Amino acid sequence: MNAKRKIRVLMAKPGLDGHERGARVMAYGLRDYGFEVIYTGLRQTAESIVNAAVQEDVDVIGLSILSGAHLTLTQKVINKLKAKGAADTMIIVGGVIPEEDIESLKKIGVAGVFTAGTSIKEVGDFISSNIASL
Amino acid sequence: MKVDNDWEKLIADLYKGSERAMSRLISKVENRENGWLETMQEIHKKTGSARIIGITGSPGTGKSTLTGKLARSFVELQKKVGIIAVDPSSPFSGGALLGDRLRMNEINCMPGVFVRSMATRGALGGLSQSARDVVKIMDAFGKDIIIIETVGVGQDEIDIVKTADVVLVVCVPGMGDGIQAIKAGIMEIADIFVVNKADLKGADQVVADIKSMLEMTNDGATVPINMVVSTTGEGIKELTDIVSQSLMNDQKKAAWKQEQVQEEIMILLEKEVAFYLRSIWNDETRLSSVLKQVIAREQDPYTVVKEIMVPLIKACEDHR
Numbered sequence: 001m002n003a004k005r006k007i008r009v010l011m012a013k014p015g016l017d018g019h020e021r022g023a024r025v026m027a028y029g030l031r032d033y034g035f036e037v038i039y040t041g042l043r044q045t046a047e048s049i050v051n052a053a054v055q056e057d058v059d060v061i062g063l064s065i066l067s068g069a070h071l072t073l074t075q076k077v078i079n080k081l082k083a084k085g086a087a088d089t090m091i092i093v094g095g096v097i098p099e100e101d102i103e104s105l106k107k108i109g110v111a112g113v114f115t116a117g118t119s120i121k122e123v124g125d126f127i128s129s130n131i132a133s134l
Numbered sequence: 135m136k137v138d139n140d141w142e143k144l145i146a147d148l149y150k151g152s153e154r155a156m157s158r159l160i161s162k163v164e165n166r167e168n169g170w171l172e173t174m175q176e177i178h179k180k181t182g183s184a185r186i187i188g189i190t191g192s193p194g195t196g197k198s199t200l201t202g203k204l205a206r207s208f209v210e211l212q213k214k215v216g217i218i219a220v221d222p223s224s225p226f227s228g229g230a231l232l233g234d235r236l237r238m239n240e241i242n243c244m245p246g247v248f249v250r251s252m253a254t255r256g257a258l259g260g261l262s263q264s265a266r267d268v269v270k271i272m273d274a275f276g277k278d279i280i281i282i283e284t285v286g287v288g289q290d291e292i293d294i295v296k297t298a299d300v301v302l303v304v305c306v307p308g309m310g311d312g313i314q315a316i317k318a319g320i321m322e323i324a325d326i327f328v329v330n331k332a333d334l335k336g337a338d339q340v341v342a343d344i345k346s347m348l349e350m351t352n353d354g355a356t357v358p359i360n361m362v363v364s365t366t367g368e369g370i371k372e373l374t375d376i377v378s379q380s381l382m383n384d385q386k387k388a389a390w391k392q393e394q395v396q397e398e399i400m401i402l403l404e405k406e407v408a409f410y411l412r413s414i415w416n417d418e419t420r421l422s423s424v425l426k427q428v429i430a431r432e433q434d435p436y437t438v439v440k441e442i443m444v445p446l447i448k449a450c451e452d453h454r
Contacts, residue, residue, distance in 0.1 A: 005165045006228070006255070031229040036253050041236045048242045052235060055248055057157040085154055 007131055010058040011039045012049045014077065017067035018042060022095065022116075026062065029120030035127070046076035054086050059131045062123075065095040071104060078109050090130060094118070141173045148275055149180070153248060156275050160250055163271065164264045171406075174267055177274045184216070184273035185381040188298030189283045195304040196330040198237035200364040201283045205241050207374040208279050214246045216272035216280040218265055223253040230254075234283060248272065254285060263401050266297055279381075294323075296394045300380045304328045305344070307336030324357060325380055328373065332361035411442075 011027045013020055020042055027039045038056050040049065053061050061081075065073060074093055081087050093105055094114040102113045112126050141162070147155030159177075163170045187204070189197050198219060205215045219234030230253035241247045252265055265282065272280050284294055294301055303324035308331075329340050341359050348357055358376050362369030415421050427433040 006253070008161075027231060031224065031231045032227045034227045034229045036223075036230045036232060036251075038232045038235055038251050040242075041239060048239075051243050052249075054154050055157055056232075056235075056251055057161040 006036045007034075007060070007127060008036045008038065008056060008058040009060045009062055009127065010049070010053050010056060011037055011062045011064065012044050012052075012077075013040075013042050013064050014044050014046060014049060014073040015065065015067055015069050016043060017065055017069075017095075019066045020064070022066070023062075023064035026064070026094065026120065026123065030124060030127075033120060033124035035124070046073070046080045049077055050080040050084055050086065053081070053089055054084050058089060060090045060092060060127055063091065063093045063095075065093065065097070068096070070095065070097055071101060071108075074105060074110060075108055090127070092123070092126070094123075141169045145173065145176060148177075148271070151276065156248065156271060157250070159271055160268050163267050164252070166264075170267075174270065177270055180274035181270045182273070184269070184277050184280050186269060186298045186300075187279065187281045187377060187381070188294035188301040189281060189304060190294050190301065191304030191328075192309065193285070195306045195309075196364050197283050197304050198234040200302075200304060200328065200330060200362065201234070201281050202238035202241050203364050203367055203370045204374060204377070205238070205247055205279075205281060206244070207370055209241070209244055209246055211374070211378075213278040214276060215248070216269075216275070216277035217247070217249045218268055218272075218280065218282045219249065219251045220265060220282070220284050221251065221253055222285050223255050225256065228256070248275075248277065263398070263405065266398060269297065296390065296397050300325045300377055302326050302328050302377070304330050305340055306331045307334045307340050322351065326373075326376060327357060327359040329359065329361045330364050332369065333363045333366075337361060 009030055011023050011030075013023055023039065027037045030037050038052065038058065040052050044052075049061065049063075061077065063070075063074060063077065070093060074091070078087075078091065081089055081091075090111045091109060092112045092114060093110050097105070097113055097115050105113055111130060112123075114123050114126075141159075144155045144159045144162070148159055159173070163174065189201055189204075191197055201217060201219070205217055208215050217238070219232070219238075221230055221232045221234060223230040232251035232253060235242070235249055235251055238249060241249070250268060252262075252268065254262060255264075269280050269282065282294060282298060301323055303326075305327065306329070327344050329337055329344070331337070341361065344359050360369060360373045360376060362373055364370065424433065424438055428435055428438065
């Protein structure tokens, strides 16, 4: 129908981690890449993240976690998504993620892990190529 | 009226109260996926009971925070609330940063509140037709109050008045030279003026400026001016009361109704015709030869258009 449909991304900071610069840079960057980015700010719970994701019908949830609690928090979000019938939402994680945890994250359903030094283009390309367009 | 399975299931779920279905429907209609027109035909039957509040004003006036506080007030009055928060799309990348939700954290998980962020997506005005469609979807879902919060620049303000039952224009102190910052024409569309950030110096001056500007228009004296501090909630209760009263009073909007409906039909029509023309042009090989001719200056764009319009108009006239 119209022009190629827009990809919608939710950038979220779960838990008590107060370092949002990375999330903001990524949010602006993905906007410049051409996505519609919803940023919900600091101190989000799994419930508030999933609630927003469902209402905004996003294609991707990007979790930014620098607190070390990535495995627990990501699992919580994934559980909540399943409970809300939105398990088909892509999840990507960024922040401070030790190498050895990347595989564990992927095992629980994370599509991609993007640690410090990743370019915005890399994240944008990953999302575009993995989201089936109409 | 034909609606395919996917759409049918979503509509059924919408009526059952599924937020996910509403959310998916909004996306599909916003993206103009095949079947959207028929779906809106169906959904339209269940609309008409929601009351719509439009909130407009320059960027930085605190519209999002105000929207959140108002929504909360209405929830406390046992109303179900839908919010559409509009932000601009970049004309270059086509992307958008939809940051209004950030200011509405306290209502994020409140039951009965549904918040949807929308980008303008290159609509000529600030408020696209698809935003109006989203209002209808929320109405059909069962929302009592729908708040549309606009970008606050350009054509928005005019568009919003054609969609909303009550229009709030938000101003703040310190925007230079009283309210000269507010464009001409805004005075006529406001049903209620809100002076936000009223704890800042200059708030009383803004109220005085609005009053004096109102005195220069016909029935200026009857427009309420409310001072609020949306971050603290001060003045919100009074504002909610005035908005509620205004929503119950249909008189003023009767005059706009005809124009509203006409505008809506014309916009839908223009978009559909334009889309149709573009699609047939994209298919025809004639297009590339015409382009070559225009570039070589053997033809001019005006003649090209005339040559398309003449038979088109004739065909339409014959059909009538």
